[in-house]
Amino acid sequence: MTKYIIRRLIGLIPTLFIVVTISFFLIRIAPGGPFDAERRPPEQVMQNIEAKFNLNAPLHMQYLRYMGDIVRGDLGPSFRYQDHDVNFYIANSLPNSLLLGFIALGLALLVGVNAGVLSALNQNSWIDYVAMAIAIIGITVPLFVIGPVLMYFFALRWDLLPTSGWITGRYGWITILMPAITLSMQPFATIARLSRASMLEMLRSDFIRTAQSKGLRDSVIIRRHVLKGSLLPVVSYVGPAFASIVTGSVVVEQIFRVPGLGRFFVQSALNRDYTLIMGTVIVYSVILVLMNFIVDIIYSFLDPRITYK
Amino acid sequence: MRKLLVFLLMVSLAVTAFAGGQQDEGQTAEAAQEEPAEFIIVNGAEPETLDPHLISGVPEHRIYMSIFEGLTSYDPETAEPVPGLAKSWDVSEDGTVYTFHLRETTWSDGVPITAQTVVDSWLRMLAPETAAPYAWFPNMFIEGAAEYNAGDAGADAVGIEAVDDYTFRLELVGPLPYVLGALPHYSFAVVPMHKIEEHGSAWTSPENFVGNGPFTLEEWKPQQEIAVVPNDTYWDSEVVSLDRVVYLPIDDNNTGYNMYLNGEADWMTTVPLDQMDSAKLRDDYHNAPYLGTYYYVVQTEKDPFDDTRVRKALAMSFDRETLVEKITKGGQVPATSMVPDMAGYPGVEGNGKNIERAKELLAEAGYPEGEGFPQFEILYNTNEAHKKVAEYMQEQWAENLGLESELVNQEWSTYLSNRRQGNFQIARAGWIGDYQDPNTFLDMFISGAAMNGGNFSNERYDELIHQAARMPAGEKRFEVLQEAESIFIEQEQGVIPIYHYTTNNMIDLDEWGGWYVNTMDYHPTKNIYKK
Numbered sequence: 042m043t044k045y046i047i048r049r050l051i052g053l054i055p056t057l058f059i060v061v062t063i064s065f066f067l068i069r070i071a072p073g074g075p076f077d078a079e080r081r082p083p084e085q086v087m088q089n090i091e092a093k094f095n096l097n098a099p100l101h102m103q104y105l106r107y108m109g110d111i112v113r114g115d116l117g118p119s120f121r122y123q124d125h126d127v128n129f130y131i132a133n134s135l136p137n138s139l140l141l142g143f144i145a146l147g148l149a150l151l152v153g154v155n156a157g158v159l160s161a162l163n164q165n166s167w168i169d170y171v172a173m174a175i176a177i178i179g180i181t182v183p184l185f186v187i188g189p190v191l192m193y194f195f196a197l198r199w200d201l202l203p204t205s206g207w208i209t210g211r212y213g214w215i216t217i218l219m220p221a222i223t224l225s226m227q228p229f230a231t232i233a234r235l236s237r238a239s240m241l242e243m244l245r246s247d248f249i250r251t252a253q254s255k256g257l258r259d260s261v262i263i264r265r266h267v268l269k270g271s272l273l274p275v276v277s278y279v280g281p282a283f284a285s286i287v288t289g290s291v292v293v294e295q296i297f298r299v300p301g302l303g304r305f306f307v308q309s310a311l312n313r314d315y316t317l318i319m320g321t322v323i324v325y326s327v328i329l330v331l332m333n334f335i336v337d338i339i340y341s342f343l344d345p346r347i348t349y350k
Numbered sequence: 351m352r353k354l355l356v357f358l359l360m361v362s363l364a365v366t367a368f369a370g371g372q373q374d375e376g377q378t379a380e381a382a383q384e385e386p387a388e389f390i391i392v393n394g395a396e397p398e399t400l401d402p403h404l405i406s407g408v409p410e411h412r413i414y415m416s417i418f419e420g421l422t423s424y425d426p427e428t429a430e431p432v433p434g435l436a437k438s439w440d441v442s443e444d445g446t447v448y449t450f451h452l453r454e455t456t457w458s459d460g461v462p463i464t465a466q467t468v469v470d471s472w473l474r475m476l477a478p479e480t481a482a483p484y485a486w487f488p489n490m491f492i493e494g495a496a497e498y499n500a501g502d503a504g505a506d507a508v509g510i511e512a513v514d515d516y517t518f519r520l521e522l523v524g525p526l527p528y529v530l531g532a533l534p535h536y537s538f539a540v541v542p543m544h545k546i547e548e549h550g551s552a553w554t555s556p557e558n559f560v561g562n563g564p565f566t567l568e569e570w571k572p573q574q575e576i577a578v579v580p581n582d583t584y585w586d587s588e589v590v591s592l593d594r595v596v597y598l599p600i601d602d603n604n605t606g607y608n609m610y611l612n613g614e615a616d617w618m619t620t621v622p623l624d625q626m627d628s629a630k631l632r633d634d635y636h637n638a639p640y641l642g643t644y645y646y647v648v649q650t651e652k653d654p655f656d657d658t659r660v661r662k663a664l665a666m667s668f669d670r671e672t673l674v675e676k677i678t679k680g681g682q683v684p685a686t687s688m689v690p691d692m693a694g695y696p697g698v699e700g701n702g703k704n705i706e707r708a709k710e711l712l713a714e715a716g717y718p719e720g721e722g723f724p725q726f727e728i729l730y731n732t733n734e735a736h737k738k739v740a741e742y743m744q745e746q747w748a749e750n751l752g753l754e755s756e757l758v759n760q761e762w763s764t765y766l767s768n769r770r771q772g773n774f775q776i777a778r779a780g781w782i783g784d785y786q787d788p789n790t791f792l793d794m795f796i797s798g799a800a801m802n803g804g805n806f807s808n809e810r811y812d813e814l815i816h817q818a819a820r821m822p823a824g825e826k827r828f829e830v831l832q833e834a835e836s837i838f839i840e841q842e843q844g845v846i847p848i849y850h851y852t853t854n855n856m857i858d859l860d861e862w863g864g865w866y867v868n869t870m871d872y873h874p875t876k877n878i879y880k881k
Contacts, residue, residue, distance in 0.1 A: 073763030076483060078406060079781070081770055081800045085478075085500035086485050093481040123399045124554045125572075133572050189604065196612055204608045207574055295601040300573035304601060308396070313763050 046338065053330050060326045061111070061319065065104055068318055075120040075313045094120055107316075111323070117316040121309070127320035130305055135324060137207065138294070138301035142287040144217060145224035146279065153229040154275065157236030158268070164241065172233060179230030188223045188296040195219060205298040220297040224290055228282045232275055239271035273343055280336030284329040387880040388594045389862070390615045392606035396573050396599035400554040402539030403475045406483045412619075413597055414536045416578050416875045417561040421450055421468070421518070421540075422533040426877040429786070429870035431530040435463065435540060435562065436518070445525025445822045446493075452516040455585045457542050458559075458566045465512035471540045473498075473505050484537040487784065490793075491529055493521040527823030528787035535784065564590045564876035573599055578875075591864075591879035610856050617865075617873075618856035623735050626679040626854075634858040637681040638867035641690055641783035642851035643791065644682070646728075646743070647804040649775050650844065654723060659711040661843035664776075665701045666708035668746035670849060677738050680854050685847040688839055689788040690869075695828050698836045700847060705750050712751055720752030727758045730778035731765040739848070740778065769803040777803065782851065786870065788831045789818065795844060806844035811837045 076082070076090050091097045095106065110117055116127035156172040163169055196204040196219075206216040243249065244267060252262045291303035302321055309317035394409040402414055415424070423434035436450035456462050472492070475482050476499045489496040493509030509521030522529060532538065542553070542560040549558045559567040564587065565578035576597040580590045598615065600606040603622040607629075610618040621629045629635045648655045648664070655661060670684030683690070686700025709719070717723040728744060730736040740757050747753045755776075760768065769777045781801070783790040794801035796812045814834035821827040838844045853871040864877035 071764070073767035077763050077766040077770075078483065079766070079779075079801075080486075080794065081766070082483050083486050083489075083800055085496075086481075086483065086489075089478040089485070089499070089501075090481040090483065093479065118551075121398045122396075122572075123404050124401060124551055130572060192605070192608055197608060200612075203614060204612050205605050206614075209571065210574060296605055298574075298598070298600060298602075298605060300571065304396070304573055308601075311762055 049334055053334070056330055057323070057326055061323060064319060064322045065107065068313070068315055069100060071313065073313055075315060077313070107319070116320040119314055119317045121312045121314040122317070127316050130317065131302065131320055131324055134300055134302040134305060137299060138287050138290055138303060141217065141220055141224065141290060141299055141301060142283060144221045145286055146228060146283050148221055149225040149228035149232055150279070153232030154236050157233040158240055160233070160237045161240030161244065176230035176233045179226040184223055184292045185296070187226055188219070188293060191219050191223060192296070205296070207298065207300055216297070220293045220299050224286055224293050228286060231278060231282070235274045235278055236271060239274050240267060243267045243271040269343070276339055276343060277336055280332040284332040287328055288325045387592050388596060389592045389617070389875065389878060390596045390598065392600050392609060392615045392618045393597040394600060394619060397576065400567070402536040402541055403480055403482045405536045409599070411536060413576060414539070415563070415872065416565040416595060417563040417567055418539050419563045420534045420538050422530050424534050424872045424874055426864060426874050427866045427868060429868040429872045431534060434534065445527065446522045448520045448522070448529065449513070450518040450520065452518060453585050454516060455562065456583050458561055458581045458583050460583065461542070461544055463540065463562060464515045465518040467543060468518050468540050469510050469512050470543045472510055472538070473508060474541065474543070475537060475539070476508060482537065487532070487535065487537040491522055491526055491532060493523050524820045525822045526819065528785045528789065531785040531787070565595060590876055592875060595875050616857065616862065621680070621854040621856060623679070629856065634856055636855045636857065636867050638853050639683060639690065639869055640851040640853045640871055641786065641869045642781060643685055643688055643690060644780045644848045644851060645688065646846040646848060647769065647777045647779050648846060649772055649804055651772065651805045652775060654715070655775060657715045658842055659715040661846070662701055663708040663711040663751060664747065665843050665846045666704045667750040668743060669703055673739065673742055674849050677742050678735065678849065681852045682849040683852065685850045687835065688845065688847055689791045689835055690850040692786060692788060695788050696832050698832060698840055700839050701843060708751060723753050725754040725756060726775040727756050728776050729758045729760065729765065729768065729774040731762050732759045736778050770800065772803050772805055780851070788828070788835065792831060792834055792838065795838060804845060806838070806842065808837055808842060
């Protein structure tokens with residue numbers, strides 16, 4: 042098992058290398074540059090700027106130099122946010138995105154698994170219909186609608202919560218509620234539907250019927266046999282879901298002023314802030330790849346049919 | 351069944367537990383402190399930098415005005431220049447040499463600010479290795495600055511000098527009468543060289559920061575807030591009344607607007623388009639003319655737009671009044687000239703709506719009733735408001751002239767790059783004046799200028815702009831600029847002016863005083879007070 046983990050971890054390196062390389066050149070192909078403005082500075086000013094950021098060197102030299110830097114863990118200076126370097130901005134914003142992601146996913150699991158299991162056990166009852174109706178809303182209504190609607194009711198109409206902000210700001214921890222709920226809607230819906238479907242499938246399977254005929258109590262059957270098996274699809278969904286929550290929280294971060302990495306991701310792409318784009322892409326790729334890897338490992342514990350050597 | 355529920359609940363709780371484990375700290379300390387006069391500003395994008403020599407945006411400028419002060423600063427009512435770091439100045443007879451008499455004042459750490467500090471700061475701004483994006487601005491004014499900035503001359507070529515500790519001499523390239531109004535700009539900032547040498551680019555961090563403005567930096571949490579508190583060493587600190595000013599970076603204008611409505615912010619610097627109708631009905635909505643023009647650039651080198659008659663026909667065949675009333679809604683002023691209303695400047699009439707004449711011109715150009723006119727593209731940067739304007743123009747040109755066009759939107763950088771290189775037929779553009787003089791709207795259209803993506807070129811126009819730059823202030827100079835604008839707009843229709851911008855601010859003036867609408871949209875926090 043340890044050998045397998047080490048082998049997998051080493052295998053991540055070429056994946057990341059390819060991602061970084063492709064991104065590096067893709068960004069350079071995009072029209073415009075980091076220092077475009079409504080009134081573009083005259084040529085001599087542009088030359089000064091390009092010299093300062095080593096943009097006047099041949100592209101392959103820039104690439105080699107950049108690769109050298111990131112191997113040493115230095116993501117370079119941001120081209121636009123010039124008072125700090127990329128490492129600083131990522132170190133400041135990534136924890137916020139991760140925290141928000143954890144809470145959103147936790148919320149989605151808590152509510153989603155419960156709703157799914159209850160729906161399955163009470164198939165075609167009102168519980169089932171209500172839960173699945175909410176799930177449909179979660180899947181179909183986009184975040185940029187859910188967010189403002191929540192804000193309108195909870196902040197403006199009922200005055201229960203501040204419109205936006207973050208836990209380290211003046212309003213404290215309550216500010217995480219709305220962004221977390223908004224962000225959890227989609228994974229909640231998927232988790233509820235997944236766990237409902239696999240519960241139903243599991244309840245109809247032969248080994249459950251055997252257990253029932255053996256005279257085991259219903260609660261024991263469900264807890265020991267049905268649940269474990271039917272949570273497998275949820276587990277395999279949670280890894281990528283976490284990655285996509287963290288990387289896809291851009292809209293929510295903007296609406297609720299969460300100081301997360303997503304805001305820099307979008308802004309840096311629009312700004313052509315080459316180093317900051319690369320930094321966020323690298324972080325996001327690591328999260329994605331790691332999450333898939335962790336799911337594989339967890340799977341081997343849950344499903345006896347799978348072993349890794 | 352019940353046991354099952356309990357079990358599930360526990361499983362799920364365990365998942366959330368470690369994420370929510372530290373929930374109880376933090377909250378109490380921050381919420382309790384309520385400062386008596388805290389002023390919270392919804393400030394737009396996250397500031398890219400607080401180093402005045404690297405700034406190039408409006409959100410940064412607002413912060414700059416709180417924590418720094420140039421030789422002159424702005425009057426809060428008129429945005430005209432008033433004494434700042436310089437308490438007075440003399441001007442040579444030909445208007446090209448200014449001698450400033452500085453106040454005996456210090457940085458917020460007590461280190462004196464002398465004429466040599468001003469010289470060192472400006473040389474830093476102009477040094478090629480600083481790579482200041484706004485260096486072109488002082489380059490327009492200071493003798494020898496452009497040469498030094500381009501690396502063609504040494505620092506001693508720059509026409510600035512410390513005569514003695516508190517006398518600073520500035521030599522201009524010509525008698526530019528608007529220079530005093532340009533000096534409050536961040537590209538003429540005086541910066542704490544002793545701190546920059548000590549900390550490098552980290553000098554703007556709150557723990558290292560030193561400034562000379564009415565306020566000084568207290569806190570900077572990226573994407574969260576920047577807070578400034580009064581600077582006790584400021585020469586005019588008695589005037590400063592606010593105890594704390596907070597600048598909130600905001601990506602989503604609707605959130606900013608909601609914050610304002612909910613009492614979480616005191617000044618909202620813009621109003622989202624879809625809230626405009628309801629905002630207009632409120633007493634705390636302030637609409638005023640802004641020194642800016644929204645216009646369409648026409649690619650004057652490409653067929654069929656190389657024909658002046660075609661450009662004029664386009665300019666004459668849409669209804670600007672309907673556009674500003676029904677589409678942009680923010681009280682904008684219909685524009686047929688490039689230069690907005692400006693004190694003393696007579697301005698030009700321009701080519702307003704006249705559909706009959708437009709049709710004649712189009713027919714003269716060989717396209718009667720629009721026949722044979724090729725389909726063309728209207729380029730704008732991706733944005734809901736620009737899209738609506740473009741749709742209106744498309745519809746008007748189709749209806750009034752029978753011209754077919756297509757809308758093309760590109761994200762900001764791509765759009766800028768194409769506009770600069772002239773890869774368009776008609777493109778949306780906007781310009782906000784840097785100082786209150788027609789020149790800021792006209793000098794960017796001389797042949798080969800960077801802003802001149804439509805490649806407008808007229809020898810007489812170039813001549814007049816250069817001539818005005820060498821003239822002293824007064825009627826004569828304005829007449830020269832007026833002639834230039836007349837060539838540019840009335841004769842040649844180098845661009846199609848659409849409207850002059852307005853500012854849209856939300857602030858409750860029953861609660862806050864010292865805040866005035868003005869044409870530059872500058873509102874120094876120094877003068878704002880709680881009523």
